Amino acid sequence: KPKEETKEKGENNKKKSEEEETPGKKRKRKSKEAGEEKNNKKVKKEKEEEKEAENKWKWWEEEKKENGIKWTQLEHRGPYFVPLYEPLPDDVQFYYDGKPLKLSLATEEIATFYAKMLDHDYTTKEIFQNNFFKDWRKEMTSEEQEIIKDLNKCDFKEIHKYFVDKSEARKALSKEEKQKLKEEADKIQEEYGYCILDGHREKIGNFKTEPPGLFRGRGDHPKMGMLKKRIMPEDVIINCSKDSKIPEPPQGHKWKEVRFDNTVTWLASWTENIQNSLKYIMLNPSSKLKGEKDWQKYELARRLKDVVDKIRAQYRADWKSKEMQKRQRAVALYFIDKLALRAGNEKEEGETADTVGCCSLRVEHIKLHPDLDGKKYVVEFDFLGKDSIRYYNKVSVEKLVFKNLRLFMKNKDPDDDLFDRLNTQVLNKHLQHLMDGLTAKVFRTYNASITLQEQLKALTNSEDSVAGKLLSYNRANRAVAILCNHQRSTPKTFEKSMQNLQTKIDAKKQQVEEAKQELKKAEDEFEDTKDPKAE
DNA sequence: TCTCAGACTTGGAAGAATCTTC
DNA sequence: GAAGATTCTTCCAAGTCTGAGA
Structure with a gap:
């Protein structure tokens, strides 16, 4: 809802409550006090933000x-380790084959990971169940x-219920208890x-180690359900400056390594056990290091704007190249751009x-339609992209692209690569020649x-109301979301929300109908009361 | 030239916080 | 004041891209 509208409404409500102060005065005073308290909080927060903005490090002016070289000084406390496992109360039991079974601490902890999910x-997926059970x-x-x-x-039901109840109890805590919890969290954050x-004091993005649990791979991930192990200080590499106060590991523990590498931006890292890949603790997007990188990204996209026409002309020319690799590169780039x-990348x-x-599209991911729904040279894309999100699109392409695709698909099996002479390294190397720093992802940003x-530009007018401008902004944003899938x-x-909305719509329609009938009735009555002689 | 590890970005899910409605 | 809706924040899996070494 547009903010201005909300604000106006809030002020109207305030006026109304001031006018109507008769019965239940006490309650109203209480709610007024609560409102004032809320307002004070808001003002305080705004002031704090203003102050913060004033103190903001203007790194872009330096x-x-x-x-x-990313920094000369880096000092921090190291990661915050998530609390150790707390055993279940005695009355919460795990059952095997209908009988209660007391589990060892480690086994019980892993059982709770499954029970929570x-x-x-x-937990209905076979791969998840099998991976979990094997690791458990x-x-x-x-x-x-x-x-x-x-x-x-x-049977994990009792354990599951225990955690559901716990979460409900947390929600039902009193205001004071919730405040206490918040203060504790703020202290850790601080x-x-x-x-x-x-x-300069910079906010860290993820300062907590990832808690142990079951791996939630997306789509049909072959490793979903595997046990993600607890990260211990012995797994963690610390990165900071030599002359800084080196973070202390938790009592009785040691770091895996302490490093002083100022060519990287991370503060701590560890290797996770599912894919054997590195995980990092890095800074918040509001930080200099992230902000600078983001700025560079858009500057790069801005530079692309100046040469994009030339690049487009070039890849169009390459559609006719005698070299198959060049043709594939040109068609792939056309898709990336359009x-x-x-x-x-290969996986x-x-x-x-x-x-x-x-670049990794396979023959089975596209269908060619010389004519479809009145359009010529239509390519039907159907594949799973990042995070297994489906990309489905029917696109009318240029004749040469269509002919090339037909050529690339000739004598191939469905699971063969569409661009068999191409990969991201080859493509990016070519892009580097066209513009310094240019890679495939820059086209997406641009x-x-x-x-x-x-x-x-197309949707907004300077005379539009704020609500109108916001609507246009959301529509423009939606166009980007559609483009980027x-x-x-x-x-x-x-489902339930839609049902509720439909009920409201129906009720309003009924009201309008009733009002119309009343109006008609009133008009008829008015007609009847008129003196015919007077006309 | 290829492979692989490492460093970093991207973006959706889930949870928390806040706002609105009844 | 509870319930539901919306918005903000955090989390973390899944990408991109580079550079070193074989």
Whole structure:
């Protein structure tokens, strides 16, 4: 809802309550006090933000560091380690084959990971169940392994209920209790959530280690349900400056390593056990390091704007090249530019969900229609992109593109690569020649930005109301989302919300209908009371 | 030239906080 | 004041891209 409208409404309500102060005065005074308290809080917050803005490090006005050097001073407290596991109360039991079974601490902890997810779709998937059970059994004692052999005989319902109740109880806490919890969280944030970078206090993005749990891979991920192990200080590499106060590991522990590398931006890192890849603790987007990088990204996209016409002319010419690789490169680039597709790096088979980008498209992902719905040379795309989000689009392309695609698909099986002579390295190397720093992803940034700019220009007028401008802004944003294929799954409560809205619409319609009838009746009565002689 | 590790960005899900409605 | 809706924030999996080494 437009903010201005909300504000106006709030003020109207205030007036109304002032006018109507008769019965239940006490309650109203109380609510007025609460309102004032809320307002004070808001004003205080705004003032704090203003102060913060005044103290903001204007790094963009400073001289840039020499190539590759990210900082000269970096000091921090190290990561905040998530609390250790708290055993279940004695009256909350796990059942195997209908009988209660007391689990060892480690086995019980992993059981709670599964129990917490019981009403999630994940636990209905066979791969998830199998991966979980395999990893769970590895952590069991030999006695437990002897007994627990079938996941279907495991009953986690009581544990699940325990956590649901716990969450409800948390929601039902009094205002004071909630405030106390917030203060505790703020204290941790204050202590671990900031670092000193070149003399400035900077907010850290993710200062907590990731808690142990079950891996939630997206789409048909072959590793979903596997056990994500607890991160210990012994797994963590600390990065800071030599002359800074080096963070202390938790009592009785040691860091894996302490490093002083000022060519990177991370504060701490560890290797996760599912994909064996590195995880980092880095700064918040409001920080200099992230802000500068973001700025550079848009500057790069801005530079592309100046040469994009030349690049487009070049790839169009390459559609007729004698070299197959050049043709493939030119068609792929056309898709990346026109449809904002991602580059599409190669992936290790079987390690992740089967998803593709432009360069990794396979024959099975497109269909060619010489004529479709009155349009010529239509390419029908249907594939799973990043995060297994489906990309489905029917696009009318140029004749040469269409002919080339037909050629690329000739004598190939459905699971063969469409662009078999191309990969992202080859494509990016070519782009580097066209413009310094240019890579495939810059086209996505450029096209998203220019779409927003053009849509805003087309949809807004300076005389529009704020609400009107906001509506246009949302529409422009939607155009970008469509271009970039940004999608969300429908929320669980969607059906119900729609039903509620429909009920409201129906009620309003009924009201309008009744009002119309009343009006008609009143008009008829008025007609009847008129003196015919007077006319 | 290819492969792989490392560093970093991207963006959707989930949870928390806040606002609105009844 | 509770329930529901909306917005903001955090989390973290899944991408992109680079550079080193074989």
